[in-house]
Amino acid sequence: MNIEEYISSGILEAYALNELSAEEMREVEAVMAKYPEVKAELNAIEKAFEDMAMATQVAPKPEMKKAILDKIDEQTAPSAEQPTTRQDTPKVVSLPASRGWKYAVAASLVLALVSGYLAIDYRSKWKSSSQAYAQLLASNSQMAEQYNQVNQKLDQLETDFGILSNPNFRRIGMAGTDNAKEAYADVYWNETTEELYLNIVNLQELAADKQYQLWAIVDGQPVDAGVFDWNAEGLVKMKRIAQSAAFAVTVEPKGGSESPSLETMQVLGNVKKS
């Protein structure tokens, strides 16, 4: 089971708000028993609900407290006076000695035969339906997984869209160098919060042991802004950058380098003075 996807499906929020069916609740509890991180996440969600309630209190009228405590007194007082029901000594019921026992033996034999037959019959029915059930479960979990993937993708798109439509983010286009004339990539940069995202428009495929690395140019010196794969999708979050005169991308060994291999530079874009 992919725990991250399970958590991000929002099922724990629904659990905390008591919105799941009894069966779904048992399922969540089984997962929690197996994965402590799921339990911890639920606790964090519940803590948030609690903190929100604490932050938005509305004080009751002062006389409420006494009213409630009095009501509890009222409720408990009479039952305290009632004598506690004493447990009677168990009665021993003696069976009347009759000849009926022969019939009883015969009846139980018949019963045993009938139930034996039924047991075999039910067992075969149960076997086939449990198989069908297992198949259903499998296809159900497959669907849930696909659904989660789509949901995550949507979340990602929503986040991306939020960045694209946020006026505090500047787009800096980086055009291809002589190494790769067709190459193009953008960075989205929020100078105030220092957040930086990268969007690949067109970069060539790299060997498995290579990665692209983004550099910010600060006072003429390249500063590492993080690495990314050639096939990264959507907006890729890069390192925070406070200031930069230009951004550039080079090809580096997987994991990145301390200083850029300038001869491999793919794209370059200057930050226009705002």
Next chain:
Amino acid sequence: MEESELVLRLKDRDKNAMAYLYDKYSAALLGVASRIIKDDDISEEVLQDVFMKIWNKIDQYDASRGRFFTWMMNLTRNAAIDKLRSKEISRSSKTDSMDDYVYRVDSRNSTEMHTDGIGVRALLNDLVEEQKFILEKVYFEGFTHTEIAEEYDIPLGTVKSRLRSALKHMRKKLA
């Protein structure tokens, strides 16, 4: 008092624990009820019922299934929603929007309350609009995911993911 000790003492029928519980949580729970019911007197009636339920049903609380406050919160939400239905106050027919009500509760807080409640509006002010909407409906007004999906024509998955994003934001903010 630790939460676990409080629960234990309540299960032990300790009335002092009940007084402590009241002091600690009554205002938070009244907040929960009154945002669903939007009527101060009825909300206080519900609060009273809720405390009786906590006292009488404390044995049903199972710590392995979640926090004690969550249990009380859900008791309160259910009681408030049941009350709404029994009084046949339809939520959609109410003309005052959440915003109006929130203003009212907030202003009441500032005059009558000696708690550190900051109010719903201040709490939610930096959420994006869609997330704020879902959190208000689900958490503060007691709608179920499905009700929102149907009533406002938003896909259920979107309701869930927006609620989750909103809550993540709140967790960071309240941490």
